[in-house]
Amino acid sequence: MKLNPINEKGYKLLHDGALALGVAEQNGIRIDVHHLEKTYQKLEAEEKRFEKKILKSKGGKLWKKTYGDSLRFGGLEQLRFVLRECYGIDVKGTLDKGVLGKIDNPFVKDILELRKLVKAKSTYVLGILNEVIDGYIYPNFNLHTTVTYRSSSSSPNFQNIPVRDPWVSELVRSAFIPRKGNRIVEADYSGIEVRVAACYHKDPTMLQYLNTNYDMHKEMAAEVYKIPLKLVTKQIRNIVKNKFVFPMFYGSYHKLIALDLWEAVTEQTIETSDGKNLLSELKYQKIRTFSSFLEHIKRIEDKFWFDRFPVYQNWRTEWWETYQKKFYFDTYTGFSCRGYMKKNEVINFPIQGSAFHCLLWSFINLTKALRKRKMKTKLIGQIHDSIVADVPENEFEEYIDILTEISTKKIREYWDWIILPLEIEIEASDVNESWFNKKVIHR
DNA sequence: TCGTTCACGC
DNA sequence: GACGTACGTGAACGAA
Numbered sequence: 001m002k003l004n005p006i007n008e009k010g011y012k013l014l015h016d017g018a019l020a021l022g023v024a025e026q027n028g029i030r031i032d033v034h035h036l037e038k039t040y041q042k043l044e045a046e047e048k049r050f051e052k053k054i055l056k057s058k059g060g061k062l063w064k065k066t067y068g069d070s071l072r073f074g075g076l077e078q079l080r081f082v083l084r085e086c087y088g089i090d091v092k093g094t095l096d097k098g099v100l101g102k103i104d105n106p107f108v109k110d111i112l113e114l115r116k117l118v119k120a121k122s123t124y125v126l127g128i129l130n131e132v133i134d135g136y137i138y139p140n141f142n143l144h145t146t147v148t149y150r151s152s153s154s155s156p157n158f159q160n161i162p163v164r165d166p167w168v169s170e171l172v173r174s175a176f177i178p179r180k181g182n183r184i185v186e187a188d189y190s191g192i193e194v195r196v197a198a199c200y201h202k203d204p205t206m207l208q209y210l211n212t213n214y215d216m217h218k219e220m221a222a223e224v225y226k227i228p229l230k231l232v233t234k235q236i237r238n239i240v241k242n243k244f245v246f247p248m249f250y251g252s253y254h255k256l257i258a259l260d261l262w263e264a265v266t267e268q269t270i271e272t273s274d275g276k277n278l279l280s281e282l283k284y285q286k287i288r289t290f291s292s293f294l295e296h297i298k299r300i301e302d303k304f305w306f307d308r309f310p311v312y313q314n315w316r317t318e319w320w321e322t323y324q325k326k327f328y329f330d331t332y333t334g335f336s337c338r339g340y341m342k343k344n345e346v347i348n349f350p351i352q353g354s355a356f357h358c359l360l361w362s363f364i365n366l367t368k369a370l371r372k373r374k375m376k377t378k379l380i381g382q383i384h385d386s387i388v389a390d391v392p393e394n395e396f397e398e399y400i401d402i403l404t405e406i407s408t409k410k411i412r413e414y415w416d417w418i419i420l421p422l423e424i425e426i427e428a429s430d431v432n433e434s435w436f437n438k439k440v441i442h443r
Numbered sequence: 444t445c446g447t448t449c450a451c452g453c
Numbered sequence: 454g455a456c457g458t459a460c461g462t463g464a465a466c467g468a469a
Contacts, residue, residue, distance in 0.1 A: 074465050076448070096449060119450055122464055150453090150460060157462045160452035168451090193453090193459095250458035257458090306454070313454080348459045352453095356460095384453045384460085 003149050003337045003353070010334020014143055017360045020367040020379075021141040021151070027378040028136035029158070029176060030390070032434065036129050036175045043121040043171070050114045059086045059107040073114055083108070102267065116168065124162065124172045131156045141382060143360075148349045149335060150356040150384060158381045158388075161435075173436035178390045179378075184429040185396070186438055187403055188386040189359060195420050196355040197249065199332065201315035202419070205308060210420050217241040223300055224261060226285040231272040239264045244297075248304060251344035258297035262290050316347050332417040333357040358422070359385055361414065362407040369402050393431050400426060400443070 005011040051073065054060040059082045063071055067078055076095050083089040087105060097115075100108050131137045139158040146152055153159040161176070162168040178184045189195075191210075198206045209216050221232045221240035243260040264270070270278040287293050305313040323329050323346045328338035331350045341349070363382055370377050377399050381388040387407075391399050408422045429437040 072466070074449090076466080094448080115450080119464080123451070123462090127463070145462095146460065148460060152461050154462060157452085160450090160462065162451060164452085247458050252458035253456075255457090302454085317454085342457090344458065352460065386453090 003147070003335050003349075005334055006330060006336045007334045010331075013333060013357060013360060013364075016364045017143055020360075020364040021143065021382070023367055024363075024379045024381060025138055025141060027380050027390070028133075028138045029380045030179055031128065031132050031135060031137055032175045032177045033129070033132055033135060036125055036132075039171050039175070040121065040125045040129070043117055043125060047114065047117045047121065050110055050117065054107070054110050054114065057107050057110070059083070062086045073111070074118065079111065116165070120162070120168050120171060124168075127156050128172075128175065139381060148356075149353045151360070151382065153381070153383075159383045170436050174434045176435035178429065178432065179392075181431060182390050182392050183396060183431055183433070184435045184438060185389045185391045185399065186386055186427045186435075187389075187407065188425045188427070189355075189407070190423040190425050192358060192385045192422070193351055193355045194249065195422060196358065197312075197351045199354075199417055199419055200319075200351060201312040203309045203311035203315070206312060207420065217245055220245055220300075220304075223303075224297070225265070225278055225282060226287065226296075227272055227278070227281055231274060231276070231281075233271070233273050236270060236272070236278065239270070244300075248301070251347060254294065254298045254301045257301070258290070258294045261297065262293050319350075320346055331357075332415065356384055358407075358411060358415075358418070359387070361411055362403075363387055365406045365410065366403060369406065370399075373398075373402075375399070388435075391428075396428070400441070 005014060054073070055064060062085060063078065063082045066081065067075075072078060079095060080091060083091060087107065089103060089105070089108075091099060093099070097112060100112055128137060131139075137156060139156055140154045141158075142152045142154065143149070151159075162172050176184065194206075195210055198210055208214065215237075217237050217240060218229065218232050221227075221237045222229045224240050224244055225236065227236075239261070243264060244257055247257050247260075265279045265282065272278055272281060282288075282293070287296055319329065320343050323341070328336055329346065329350060330336050331354050333354050335353065337349055337353075359382065363379065366387065367379055370379070375395055375398070377389055377391045377395050379387060379389050387403070389399065403426075404424065407424050411422065412418050426441045426443070427438040428441050429435060429439075
């Protein structure tokens with residue numbers, strides 16, 4: 001697969017993008033080294049504690065007896081052996097978090113906890129400490145490494161710092177601090193991929209949803225679990241957003257999706273907003289087994305594509321067929337994509353690529369604006385659909401104004417293919433507080 | 444040294 | 454109306 005600029009705008013995006021990202025690379029990110037070193041000690045102690053605990057258990061003893069000095073807590077075949085011989089748990093395939101997490105066994109839970117500690121310690125704490133120069137890290141931001149022409153980041157990777165697990169997130173993100181008197185400010189494009197996709201397929205229903213901030217995820221949640229809209233909680237909405245709507249857009253289908261959605265309600269107790277059990281509600285609606293749930297999800301899938309978004313569905317078919325004839329497709333942002341691709345790739349690449357190009361355009365023009373105004377604010381990184389900056393307190397309001405103007409207004413003057421309003425959400429830490437401290441700024 | 448597996452992000 | 458989730462980086466392990 002090969003992606004090439006096909007016009008001036010495409011070329012300019014890469015040229016100016018490389019320069020702007022280069023400025024951010026030189027700015028660097030301030031790191032609380034002392035905090036990281038303390039975190040390292042803490043994680044090391046926790047790791048030792050868990051290793052001892054595991055060694056004392058039945059499985060740990062067999063492990064030590066069988067493997068002796070070559071015992072590796074990260075060794076997968078060793079773990080597979082112990083699980084089978086000691087606990088009668090015979091796992092054939094993957095031993096990842098998804099599989100082990102479903103096993104109700106204290107030994108297995110300790111193994112997972114140990115994995116988490118080791119990951120945090122080696123990839124994040126040590127990985128970052130090793131890159132610190134005089135209190136700063138200088139991550140690379142690359143434009144030449146990905147097939148879709150998204151970016152990547154390395155040494156250290158600034159784009160996969162833990163955020164979902166609150167405990168690990170606090171340990172690591174507390175080390176990312178602003179320069180003295182500054183705040184860390186992160187601006188995210190809201191639903192940029194869904195919006196860019198809509199610019200390609202122009203489905204009227206989707207355009208209407210996005211123009212009016214209609215809550216599609218909530219409505220899909222009500223359909224998927226067969227409950228009235230008012231019973232949908234944030235948690236249920238999130239499950240459906242991440243396990244139904246997004247997978248659907250990425251080209252997944254009912255068999256995989258139904259499995260995830262079913263697990264979500266059977267492996268933990270989910271409550272509706274009036275305190276009822278979501279699984280009981282499903283059963284009340286005559287969905288008692290997985291196979292009846294699967295049929296139900298199949299119907300929702302069909303309705304989703306053929307009744308709700310038929311134009312989007314047609315676009316996917318036509319885009320794929322055109323590619324098969326021409327063996328390439330062009331993006332709105334000035335690139336031609338050619339070579340062997342699978343269907344899902346043909347449909348996803350232009351969307352993912354163009355969505356990132358919106359971010360990159362904003363990043364470039366924000367860099368230029370800051371320089372022109374001789375501001376002290378520094379862009380320090382970018383995470384696919386968000387821009388992270390180190391902002392002096394007295395430039396905070398001005399920075400947000402410029403950022404909003406460029407990323408939601410000026411970009412639409414430059415690219416007339418953006419037929420929808422773009423929105424950004426801004427989060428910021430307090431002055432002198434870390435990235436972990438960031439809070440939504442309401443304006 | 445290199446392929447595989449895992450875990451973190453969007 | 455079609456057989457099907459996308460994109461990355463890095464660490465540990467273990468065979469070559």
